[in-house]
Amino acid sequence: NAGVTQTPKFRVLKTGQxxxxxxxxxxxxxxMYWYRQDxxxxxxxxxxxxxxxxxxxxxxxxxxxVSRLKKQNFLLGLESAAPSQTSVYFCASKxxxxxxxxxxxFGPGTRLTVL
Amino acid sequence: xxxxxxxxxxxxxxxxxxxxxxxxxxxxxTPYLFWYVQSPGQGLxxxxxxxxxxxxxxxxxxxxxxxxxxxxxxxxxKPSVHWSDAAEYFCAVATGYSSASKIIFGSxxxxxxxx
Numbered sequence: 001n002a003g004v005t006q007t008p009k010f011r012v013l014k015t016g017q018x019x020x021x022x023x024x025x026x027x028x029x030x031x032m033y034w035y036r037q038d039x040x041x042x043x044x045x046x047x048x049x050x051x052x053x054x055x056x057x058x059x060x061x062x063x064x065x066v067s068r069l070k071k072q073n074f075l076l077g078l079e080s081a082a083p084s085q086t087s088v089y090f091c092a093s094k095x096x097x098x099x100x101x102x103x104x105x106f107g108p109g110t111r112l113t114v115l
Numbered sequence: 116x117x118x119x120x121x122x123x124x125x126x127x128x129x130x131x132x133x134x135x136x137x138x139x140x141x142x143x144x145t146p147y148l149f150w151y152v153q154s155p156g157q158g159l160x161x162x163x164x165x166x167x168x169x170x171x172x173x174x175x176x177x178x179x180x181x182x183x184x185x186x187x188x189x190x191x192x193k194p195s196v197h198w199s200d201a202a203e204y205f206c207a208v209a210t211g212y213s214s215a216s217k218i219i220f221g222s223x224x225x226x227x228x229x230x
Contacts, residue, residue, distance in 0.1 A: 004158070033217075040124070042205055042220035043159070050215055058217065090158055104218065106158030 002026055004107035006091050012113045013081045021076040021110050023091030030096035032074040033058075033104065034066060036087040043090065049074055051096075081114045088112070117142050119208050119221035127227040130198055136191040136224050138180075138206030147209035148189045149218065150180055154202045162204075165189065176200070201228045 007022045023032065030051050035043040045058030047066040055066045063085060065077045074093075078085060088111050092104040118141040128134055140146055147166050151159040163174025170182040180191045189206060206221040 040222050042119075042222040044220075045217055048217065092159075103161045103164075104159075106160070108156070108158050 004091055004093055004105050006089075006107040006110050008110060009108070010111045012115065013078075014115050015082060017081050018077070018079050019081065019112075020078075021089055021091075021112075023074045023076070023093075023107060024072055025074075025091075025093040025105070026072060027093065027095070027105065028071070029093035029105075030071075031094045031104075032068065033092040034064070034074065034076045035090045035092065036060065036085075037090060037109070038087050046076065046089075081112075083114045086112060086114045117146075117208050117210050117219050119206050119219055121204075121206055121221035121224050123224045124222075125225045125227065127229055128196055129229045131195050134191075134193045134196045134200070134226070136204050136206075136226070138189045138191065138221060139187050140189060140206070140208045141187065142208055145184075146189075147212065147216075148180075148182065149207040149209075150174065150178070150189075150191050151205045151207060151220075152176075152202050153205065153223075159205065162191070196226075196228055198228045198230070201226055 004025045033048040034046040037043050044060050049055045049068040052071040067075045088109050090109050091107040094104045120139045149164045150162040153159045162178050163172050165172045165182045203223045203225045205223045207218045210216045
């Protein structure tokens with residue numbers, strides 16, 4: 001049981017390049033989330049999904065797209081990377097229960113640098 | 116709108132000393148509150164959560180937090196810190212009570228331990 005895994009762990013991009021971050025969970029969770037973490041700003045929600053085939057915008061969705069084709073995977077895409085997207089990206093998942101009963105489980109993060 | 120404020124960016128305490136990390140929230144009704152810990156290079160781990168009932172909540176690793184409605188606070192405490200407690204700590208509030216509710220994180224407090 002690996003929990004939540006993220007690929008890759010590190011990546012350096014040039015401005016304008018594209019890439020996809022992969023999040024995988026083996027806990028059969030319905031809900032999945034993508035956050036970015038910037039110094040002094042905590043975690044901010046980018047996009048989330050409440051089930052396979054569904055996605056929704058979070059607090060800072062601009063410049064990102066997501067897909068949830070399989071229940072266990074949640075992909076975060078950057079179509080044209082910008083230096084402002086330099087950040088640490090975290091994926092999280094939780095089961096389909098109330099926010100009061102279920103904990104979000106976090107992956108180890110992906111450190112992305114855009115030059 | 117819901118928000119969380121962690122007024123201390125960085126705190127240093129001596130090993131064996133007591134610890135209190137401050138958290139203030141803004142929410143119109145009874146909040147759902149959380150404390151998470153992030154060790155260097157790791158994802159976030161839930162320490163404890165408050166939903167209702169006893170205002171003193173016990174968590175993992177010897178941490179506790181007290182909900183004070185009159186002060187809109189949810190401070191984290193530990194009677195005696197260990198060097199392994201050095202990490203970043205995030206307070207968070209849920210945006211609602213349903214399973215689709217999201218979590219808003221504070222900006223974090225970095226804890227250093229003095230030998």
